[in-house]
Amino acid sequence: MINKYLIFDVGGTNVKYAIIDRSGKLIEKNSMVTVHSLNGFVSSLQKVIDYYQGSFTGIAFSVPGRVSHDDGKIYGGGSLPFMDKKSLTNLIKTDVPIAVENDGKAAALSELWLGNLKSTTNGAAIVLGTGVGGGIIMNHQLIYGSHFQAGEVSFLVNNSKRLSYDDLEGSSGSAVKMINDCAAKLNLNDKNDGKKVFKEINKNNSLVMPIFKNYCRNIAILINNIQAIIDLDKYVIGGGISAQPIVTQTINREFIKLRSEIPIIQATLSEPKIVDSKFKNDANLYGALYNWLLNMDSHLQAKK
Structure with a gap:
């Protein structure tokens, strides 16, 4: 039996895909630009599936939006609104089992399975990407809530005086938006050039450091809440930018600063650890696979 799996991590900007075996060994990885139309998006996925056909036992997805495990549908779709109320299981043509999980929850599952939450009783993954993903672990179990939406931190309102998308955590906590803002300050032609932006951040460039520090303070406030x-x-801390050590370091500094500025917080709330993701930008791939494995184990138990 082939114990290899085709895994997709769907984001608003790119779709990563990989072949990973049951032990978590990454065999092959690639990516493509996310197509922002339903037919084009499904077609791009199907081409990858057809290319690898015969070399995998199952297909797993990590996607933005609320994923209902009752009906298999994606609600909202996050950065892919055309996926609202759609089911990848129904759209994809394959003979192998498919499992779909929310991206934030997938990140938490990866850390619970093989990463930095493996020996942690209660923890969370915060995924910094196009929006802000979240997954919560309580008593070594992923928490879903009554409607599979526990951990949807992108929808937290962070400005009580206004109510618009820009006042949600998914906007103010967007790593993509932060990089775009920094690139604009640097007059870069490519506003998505994260490598050049972080080169300047690591050089402590005064043009971008206020933007970056304000961003990290926003994430520190999110963690406090x-x-x-x-x-x-x-x-x-996960997502593409977590590969840069300065991100988690600065979030930690801003978190400590926040606690010191409001003594009652420091006196009352215990300080948690804030650490890098073990799998960095690949966390959702591993978590999507772990979700597939858990689903299959659950199905086998139900048949007994």
Whole structure:
């Protein structure tokens, strides 16, 4: 039996895909630009599936939006609104089992399975990308909530005086938006050139450091707000920008600064650890696979 799996990590900008075996060994990885139309998007996925046909036992997806495990549909779609109320299981043509999970929850599952939440009783993954993904682990279990939307931190309102998309955490906490803003300050032709942006951030360039520090403070405030409600031991920072050590370092500094500025927080709330994701930008791939494995185990148990 082939114990290899085709995994997709669908984002608003790119779709990563990989072949990973059951032990978590990454065999092959690639990416493509995300197509922002339903037919074009499904077609791009199908081409990859057809290319690897016969070399995998199952297909797993990590996607933006709320994923209902009752009906298999994606709700909202996040950065892919055309996927609202659509089911990838129904859209994709294949003979192997498919499992779909929300991107933030997939990131948390990857860390729970083989990463930096493996030995943590209560923790969370915060995924910094086009929006902000979140997944919560309580008593070594991923928390879904009553409607599979626990951890949807992108929808937190962070400006009570206005109510628009720009005032949601998914906008103010967007790593893509932060990079775009920094690139504009640097007059870069490519506003998505994260490598050049972080080269200047790591050089402490005064043009971009205020934008970057404000961004990290926003994430620190987000962590504080989550901590006040569910009291976790550890937060893992994921997403593409987490490959840059300065990101988690600066979030930690801003978190400590925030606590010192409001003494009652420091006196009352225990300080959690804030660490890098073990799998960085590949976390969703591993988490999507772990979700597939958990689903298959669940189905086997149900048949007994």
